[in-house]
């Protein structure tokens with residue numbers, strides 16, 4: 053795996069945080085680097101009995117040996133970044149690129165105050181869209197302009213590529229999900245840039261020929277927050293009845309839910325060039341899967357579901373989530 057990119061296959065919130073933290077620990081990655089849009093993302097990680105909610109730092113923080121970096125393509129909210137550095141007690145190993153653009157209060161005000169953005173699109177209100185607009189207009193502040201970030205400034209592309217040359221393992225974390233992509237999603241109900249694997253690689257300065265693996269993460273059902281079409285959308289009552297009710301990490305909004313969508317999964321595999329798939333929350337759909345770590349101990353129905361995903365997409369499902377904790381995973385990467 054020397055370099056591995058993880059991206060979401062649906063509309064975000066597939067449980068990437070948990071899969072990232074599992075791989076970071078298990079494979080002992082030396083570098084974990086975030087691509088993606090910015091603090092509109094939210095990952096929940098249950099680690100050693102505590103739940104962490106991260107919006108800026110890589111979810112790989114659970115491995116104390118990993119350097120935690122943010123690539124130049126990512127927008128940084130300095131308050132959120134500094135608070136998380138404190139929370140995970142990682143000041144000595146965090147870095148962000150001098151070219152990261154900075155979210156200012158005015159961006160947050162514009163996002164929340166806009167009937168189009170917060171009303172029609174249903175944005176997260178974190179200022180990422182207006183900040184990316186300023187970046188495109190070349191008026192945004194950059195991380196190198198802020199004295200309070202001075203101690204964290206790191207040439208992220210150089211650090212990532214040097215680590216690979218020295219034989220280190222680099223884990224690249226994407227955010228949002230394939231169908232929230234500005235290019236490939238259901239425009240206009242999308243985020244403010246592309247979030248497929250190619251852009252995530254560019255966000256951290258990794259050239260396409262230096263990417264070894266792309267893991268696309270799906271959840272056993274589909275959720276979506278904000279506006280836009282969701283195939284087979286269930287009523288809130290039916291969602292709760294099935295145990296699929298979820299609330300956003302960043303906004304607290306109830307997520308809309310529908311069944312696993314094989315057409316979207318096939319397209320996500322194509323758009324991202326997936327080499328492996330991860331499937332989370334299998335235990336929510338097949339309760340007897342809970343806590344299982346050995347593939348042969350999964351119920352037959354759950355294994356049939358996994359086989360169908362593999363047949364429909366042509367890509368192996370190598371990591372399977374069976375509970376909220378980082379270690380509740382079936383790891384069958386030996387099959388590839």
Ligand code: GTP
Nearest residue numbers: 065066067068069094095096332333373374375376
């Ligand atoms: P990403 O944005 O894709 O990282 O997902 P997320 O972290 O935003 O998803 P969410 O906030 O919904 O958090 C996932 C929650 O589900 C966390 O509390 C995880 O511990 C939990 N979770 C992740 N994978 C599994 C799983 O396989 N089974 C169960 N029961 N819970 C899981």
Ligand code: IMP
Nearest residue numbers: 064092093094174175176242243277278
């Ligand atoms: P924005 O990225 O805040 O501009 O929001 C645009 C759309 O993307 C809205 O529908 C948001 O709900 C959605 N979105 C952005 N980031 C995430 C995420 O991390 N998880 C889920 N949905 C997201």
Ligand code: MG
Nearest residue numbers: 065094095301
């Ligand atoms: Mg999330």
